[in-house]
Amino acid sequence: MRTAYSVESVRAGERVVMDRGPEGVLMQRAAAGLAAECARLLGKVYGARVTLLVGSGDNGGDALYAGARLARRGAGVSAVLLAPERAHTGGLAALRAAGGLVVGADEARAEGVVARAGLVVDGIVGIGGRGGLREDAARLVAAVRDAVVVAVDLPSGVDADTGEVHGDAVRADVTVTFGAYKPGLLIDPGREYAGVVRLVDIGLAPADLGRAEAEALQFADVERLLPVPGGESDKYRRGVVGIVAGSERYPGAAVLAVAGALRGGAGAVRYVGPAADAVIARFPETLVSTGPPSKAGRVQAWVVGPGLGEDAERLGEVLAADVPVLIDADGLRLAGERDVRERRAPTLLTPHAGEAAALLGVAREEVEAGRLSAARELARRYGATVLLKGSTTLVASGEGPVRVNPTGTPWLATAGSGDVLSGLAGSLLAAGLDARDAGSVGAYLHGLAGRYASEGAPVGAHDVANAIPAVWREVGRPDRG
Numbered sequence: 001m002r003t004a005y006s007v008e009s010v011r012a013g014e015r016v017v018m019d020r021g022p023e024g025v026l027m028q029r030a031a032a033g034l035a036a037e038c039a040r041l042l043g044k045v046y047g048a049r050v051t052l053l054v055g056s057g058d059n060g061g062d063a064l065y066a067g068a069r070l071a072r073r074g075a076g077v078s079a080v081l082l083a084p085e086r087a088h089t090g091g092l093a094a095l096r097a098a099g100g101l102v103v104g105a106d107e108a109r110a111e112g113v114v115a116r117a118g119l120v121v122d123g124i125v126g127i128g129g130r131g132g133l134r135e136d137a138a139r140l141v142a143a144v145r146d147a148v149v150v151a152v153d154l155p156s157g158v159d160a161d162t163g164e165v166h167g168d169a170v171r172a173d174v175t176v177t178f179g180a181y182k183p184g185l186l187i188d189p190g191r192e193y194a195g196v197v198r199l200v201d202i203g204l205a206p207a208d209l210g211r212a213e214a215e216a217l218q219f220a221d222v223e224r225l226l227p228v229p230g231g232e233s234d235k236y237r238r239g240v241v242g243i244v245a246g247s248e249r250y251p252g253a254a255v256l257a258v259a260g261a262l263r264g265g266a267g268a269v270r271y272v273g274p275a276a277d278a279v280i281a282r283f284p285e286t287l288v289s290t291g292p293p294s295k296a297g298r299v300q301a302w303v304v305g306p307g308l309g310e311d312a313e314r315l316g317e318v319l320a321a322d323v324p325v326l327i328d329a330d331g332l333r334l335a336g337e338r339d340v341r342e343r344r345a346p347t348l349l350t351p352h353a354g355e356a357a358a359l360l361g362v363a364r365e366e367v368e369a370g371r372l373s374a375a376r377e378l379a380r381r382y383g384a385t386v387l388l389k390g391s392t393t394l395v396a397s398g399e400g401p402v403r404v405n406p407t408g409t410p411w412l413a414t415a416g417s418g419d420v421l422s423g424l425a426g427s428l429l430a431a432g433l434d435a436r437d438a439g440s441v442g443a444y445l446h447g448l449a450g451r452y453a454s455e456g457a458p459v460g461a462h463d464v465a466n467a468i469p470a471v472w473r474e475v476g477r478p479d480r481g
C-alpha cells in the first residue's frame, strides 16, 4: 500500500523524531536523499549546472544543503533566493562554503541562471506553502528551458493535503518527498505536476504519523483482496450479482454492465430489465428476467443505473433491498439523498466528475479541481461510499483513508467504459468485498484492463471488459495454489 499523510500528521511525526535525535538531523537526511536523486538524474555530477530556487522556509534549506553536496562533487551550483533575508542560514553557509553561487531573484542575471541550468531544484515552498506560486517565483519557473526539474518534497504551488492547484505551480519531472507521501502527490491535478515521485526515508515510522489520509492499492494489495472460490463454492457462495440497467432504447449499457459483471468474481449474473434479449444473445450464461427486481430471485448485490432512463420504479425496488447496491449513471440522477442515506446495507455511488457536480450543485470544473473534497462531501451527504471516476479515481467513505487508483489511462474515457466498471465492481460486492474494497479493486482492474486492451491505441468498452481476465490472471495468479 502506498500511504499518504496530511501535513499535520507529517509535522507531528517530525516532532517525534526530532525529540529523539540531534538537531537538524532530519534536514540532513532529506538533503542527502535529494542530492542522491539529483546525482542519479545527472549521471555525471562533475561540471553539471544546477540551479536551486530557494524560498523562505525549510524547503529552501533542503535545497541549499543538497546543493552544497552537489557542489562538493564538482557541480556548478547557483542558488536563486526568493527572499534573501529569510533564506535558511545554515543551508546558505553550507552552499557558500562548498563554492556555490548566490543570486537574488530580482537580479538581472537570475533568469539567465535558471535558463542555463541542466537541473533545476524547486525549493520554493514545501508543506508550509499556501496557494499558487507568487509572481516572482512564477517568472523564474517560466525561465526553465531544457532542465530536468526536481521538486523538493512537493512541487511548489500544489496543495499538499488535497492535490489542488490554485494559480501557477511547478511542473516537476521528479519529486523527492520526505518521510511519507502527501495526498497531493497521489491526487490530480497535483499528481500530474509531481512527475515521478521518490520517497526518501528520513526515519519517520508509521506509528509516528498516525492516521493515513489517502492510500493507493499496489499489486500485492489487490492480489490479497481478490475473491478466490474455495473447493466447496457454488454460485450462491461465490455471490450472485443483479444488474438493473439498459432500456429498449439503450440495450448496450446493459450488455456492457453484464460484460463487466461476468468477469468480476460473482458466481452468477442476473439481468433484470427490458434489454434481456440483447443480453442473452451476447452472454447466454446470464440469468435474465423482465419483471420487477424483487421477483428476480436471490442476489447478494445489485448494480443499478447504466442506461436506465427514467425507470425510477425499478431503482426504488433495488434501493429497498437489504443487500449492497452500486448506483451509477441514470441511477445517480434518480436516487434521492435520503433514500440512499436511510439504506441499512452499504451503497456505492460511482459518479464521474459531471455527475458528481450535478449531485453537489456545483460546476464540473470545481469537482475536477477539488476531487478529494468533492468525493468526501458526497460520501458524507449520502452516507455512502463514493467512487469518483476520472484521471485519478478516488474511493471515499465516511471514515478511513481515501483510496486513490493509480492504474487509469486516458483511453478509458470512452463510451460504455463506466458501464463495464459498474458491473465489475458490483460483481466484487456480490463476491463479498466491502464497498471500499469493491470500488478500489474494481477501479484498479478496470484501469489496468484499459491499458492492456489499449496499448496506446483507442479502445471500445467491450475491449476493456475482454481484457479483465488477463489482468486478473496477472494480479491474482489464481492458478497458483
Ligand SMILES: NC(=O)C1=CN([C@@H]2O[C@H](COP(=O)(O)OP(=O)(O)OC[C@H]3O[C@@H](n4cnc5c(N)ncnc54)[C@H](O)[C@@H]3O)[C@@H](O)[C@H]2O)[C@@H](O)CC1
Pocket: 011, 014, 015, 018, 026, 027, 028, 030, 055, 056, 057, 058, 059, 060, 062, 124, 125, 126, 127, 128, 129, 130, 131, 132, 133, 134, 137, 152, 153, 154, 178, 202
Ligand atoms: N519539519 C521538518 O522537520 C522537516 C522539514 N523538511 C522540509 O521543510 C519543509 C517545510 O518547511 P517550512 O515549514 O519551513 O515551510 P516551507 O519551506 O514549505 O514554506 C514556508 C515558507 O514559505 C512562505 N510561503 C508560503 N506560501 C508561499 C507561496 N505561495 N509563495 C512563496 N512563499 C510562500 C511562508 O511564508 C513561509 O516562510 C518540508 O516541505 C520539507 O521540505 C525536511 O527538511 C525534513 C524535516
Ligand SMILES: [K+]
Pocket: 059, 122, 123, 124, 125, 126, 151, 152, 153, 154, 155, 156
Ligand atoms: K518544493
